[in-house]
Structure formats: C-alpha cells, structure tokens
Amino acid sequence: MLIGITYTIYSDKDRVIELLKNDHNFEDGETEFTKWKAELKDEEKRDKKNPELLLGMVKMNYERKYMIEIKTEEELHEYRKSILFLLLAVDSALSPRYENWVRDNRNNQKENVKIDVSEFMKKIDNDNKEKYKIMSVADFTVSTDHKSNDELKQEISKILKNPLRSLKEDYFMYLAEVTASRTNCMSRKVGCILVKDDYRVIATGYNGAPKYIDNCIDGRCERCKGIKEEGRDNCICLHAEENVLLIAGREAEGCTLYCTTEANKNIEKEEEAKRESNTKNDNPKGKGGEASNTKNDNSEDKIEEANRENNTKNEIENNPEDKIEDKARKEAEDKAKVGTVNGKISLIPYTPKTKRFELYPFRNMPHATHE
Numbered sequence: 067m068l069i070g071i072t073y074t075i076y077s078d079k080d081r082v083i084e085l086l087k088n089d090h091n092f093e094d095g096e097t098e099f100t101k102w103k104a105e106l107k108d109e110e111k112r113d114k115k116n117p118e119l120l121l122g123m124v125k126m127n128y129e130r131k132y133m134i135e136i137k138t139e140e141e142l143h144e145y146r147k148s149i150l151f152l153l154l155a156v157d158s159a160l161s162p163r164y165e166n167w168v169r170d171n172r173n174n175q176k177e178n179v180k181i182d183v184s185e186f187m188k189k190i191d192n193d194n195k196e197k198y199k200i201m202s203v204a205d206f207t208v209s210t211d212h213k214s215n216d217e218l219k220q221e222i223s224k225i226l227k228n229p230l231r232s233l234k235e236d237y238f239m240y241l242a243e244v245t246a247s248r249t250n251c252m253s254r255k256v257g258c259i260l261v262k263d264d265y266r267v268i269a270t271g272y273n274g275a276p277k278y279i280d281n282c283i284d285g286r287c288e289r290c291k292g293i294k295e296e297g298r299d300n301c302i303c304l305h306a307e308e309n310v311l312l313i314a315g316r317e318a319e320g321c322t323l324y325c326t327t328e329a330n331k332n333i334e335k336e337e338e339a340k341r342e343s344n345t346k347n348d349n350p351k352g353k354g355g356e357a358s359n360t361k362n363d364n365s366e367d368k369i370e371e372a373n374r375e376n377n378t379k380n381e382i383e384n385n386p387e388d389k390i391e392d393k394a395r396k397e398a399e400d401k402a403k404v405g406t407v408n409g410k411i412s413l414i415p416y417t418p419k420t421k422r423f424e425l426y427p428f429r430n431m432p433h434a435t436h437e
C-alpha cells in the first residue's frame with residue numbers, strides 16, 4: 067500500500083507522519099525507493115517514469131506500507147492509476163497554523179522575517195496556489211487542530227480500516243450517484259440502477275421529463291417551478307425508479323434496485339399489486355410464466371414469503387387492540403418494506419448509514435474536469 071501525503075504549511079503534518087510510522091509501520095517511500103532502485107538492472111529502469119517505477123516497488127512488496135509526499139498533480143495522476151494508492155491530506159485551522167509559524171520563526175530566529183499576520187498570509191496564499199487542487203481531491207483529510215495525539219491516532223486508525231478496493235454495495239451506490247448527475251428535473255437529483263445477479267447493470271434511471279418533450283430544467287414543469295401545487299398530477303417528471311423500470315422492462319425481474327433516495331412508495335405498491343395478481347392468477351412460474359436462472363428463480367417461494375410478511379404487516383395494522391409494541395411494529399414494517407426480496411425486486415435505499423463521503427471516497431473514481 068502507498069499513502070500519498072499532501073498538507074497545508076504549518077499544519078503539523080509531522081505528527082501524522084510519526085503516527086503512521088510508529089503505530090502502523092509505514093516506511094518512508096523515497097528512502098526505500100532509493101535502496102530498491104539501486105538493486106535494479108539498468109534495463110529494468112529504462113523508459114519508466116519515477117511514479118511508475120515506484121509503484122512497481124509497491125506492487126512487488128504489496129504487504130509493506132509506504133508513504134511519500136505528493137507535490138504535483140502530474141505525479142498524483144500517475145499514482146492514482148493504482149488501487150494500492152490513497153491520498154491523505156493534512157490540514158488545520160488557521161490560528162494553530164499561525165501559532166506554529168510564529169514559534170518556528172522565533173525558534174529559528176530567522177532574520178528579515180517580520181512576525182506579523184500579513185507575512186503569514188502571504189505564505190499561506192503561495193502555498194494554497196500550489197496545493198489547492200491536490201488537497202481538494204484527497205481521499206481523506208485529517209485535521210490536526212486542537213487534537214490530542216490520542217484523538218489523531220483514532221482518526222488515522224479509522225481511515226486505515228477502509229478497504230482499498232470499494233465494497234460492492236458502495237460501488238453500486240456510487241453508480242447510482244453518478245446516474246443522478248444526469249437528472250433533468252429541477253426539484254431534486256435522484257438516480258438509481260438495476261443490478262442482476264450481483265454484477266450486471268441492467269438499466270440506469272434518473273428523474274426528469276419524458277424523452278421528446280422539453281426538460282424540466284428548461285422550465286417545462288409547472289409544478290417543479292412552483293407555479294402549480296405539489297402533487298404528481300401537476301408534475302410532468304418521471305421518478306428515477308419509474309424510468310429505470312420502464313427502461314429495463316421484463317429484465318427488471320429478479321434485480322436489485324440501488325437508489326440514492328428512499329425508493330418511491332408507489333413502486334412498492336406497484337410491486338405489491340403485481341405480486342398479488344401473480345398469486346391470484348396462480349401462475350406457477352410467476353409473471354409471464356417465465357423460468358429464469360437468476361437468484362430469484364424460486365419466485366414462488368419469494369412471493370409466498372413476501373405475502374406472509376405483508377399479512378403480518380396487515381394483521382399488525384388491522385388489530386390495534388393487539389397492543390403490539392411500537393418497536394415490534396416498526397421492525398415488522400421495516401422488514402416488509404426494504405431489505406427482503408420484495409416479490410420481484412429487492413430495494414436497497416439510500417440510508418443515513420451510507421454517508422456519501424465515507425462511502426465514496428474519490429479514490430480511483432474518475433474526476434470530471436471541465437477545463
């Protein structure tokens with residue numbers, strides 16, 4: 067693993083470096099690289115740019131941990147190509163940085179340095195010019211201000227617990243987030259994707275006006291502009307979940323829906339209605355009588371299971387005198403609503419647990435640059 071470190075000046079980055087070294091066995095990447103290179107034959111070094119060669123060392127020693135300072139966007143771009151790399155930024159509030167600067171200058175008794183705020187500001191401005199872009203794309207930022215060593219330790223341990231490779235669910239949620247960026251609806255940004263067999267992305271959906279009519283974002287929808295009242299009858303926009311189901315058609319069967327917001331209750335109702343009609347039609351293979359190889363092949367069982375859950379839910383709702391405790395009711399409702407296979411589609415909604423920046427560090431994700 068390789069950690070690239072970028073930092074704002076006087077932010078006390080050495081404390082972080084010491085912790086990485088002493089508590090987590092990180093080695094100085096530059097020193098190790100010099101040693102490693104000395105052992106290489108000339109042809110092994112030929113035509114290789116330094117970051118590429120350094121990554122070669124990291125790959126060969128993938129169980130070791132290295133850290134290096136990242137100084138330019140160009141080198142960052144090269145390191146970003148590897149899953150073994152992550153970028154850590156060290157920052158701090160201005161007043162402790164000012165105090166560090168004053169202390170440094172006093173200790174060094176530097177001549178010609180006026181100990182005043184404007185001198186300090188000039189330093190900060192120059193530093194920002196170089197670092198701003200690199201700092202802003204860090205995977206993690208540690209702020210050192212007013213933190214004890216123990217607090218810093220905890221923060222760094224938490225960062226290092228993150229897997230280098232994204233988790234499957236985070237990755238699908240990330241795709242749903244990216245999909246949301248295509249919305250053409252001005253009221254809010256929603257995206258979702260339908261995934262089959264845990265791997266195949268069947269369709270993407272975002273909210274907006276149907277194709278071939280002017281987009282909501284261009285002022286077409288009276289409700290979203292706020293001219294007409296709230297309510298679906300006054301809105302021309304389709305929900306992301308509706309779009310994704312329309313686009314996927316029959317392929318939606320057996321899929322998991324990853325959605326950046328709690329999935330539309332109407333979709334659940336539609337799914338519920340479909341389930342009921344399937345059961346009533348007594349179609350042994352589910353809707354359309356089609357057998358498939360997906361994990362929901364046993365759709366009969368799933369339908370029964372979902373119906374059982376719904377019945378429990380209805381019983382709970384219809385018999386208030388049963389005096390079921392609030393907590394139990396809530397649990398039963400939640401279970402019927404999400405998480406379980408909901409007839410044909412399982413819903414994975416965006417939950418408060420899945421905080422965007424914890425889940426989707428920028429690590430290795432492509433950055434849109436509009437330059």
Ligand SMILES: O=c1ccn([C@H]2C[C@H](O)[C@@H](COP(=O)(O)O)O2)c(=O)[nH]1
Pocket residue numbers: 248250270271272273274275276277278281304306309310313
């Ligand atoms: O992958 C897709 C493509 C389109 N949609 C939906 C979203 C809009 O309601 C319409 C039209 O989209 P435009 O991008 O304006 O062509 O189709 C979708 O959900 N997923």
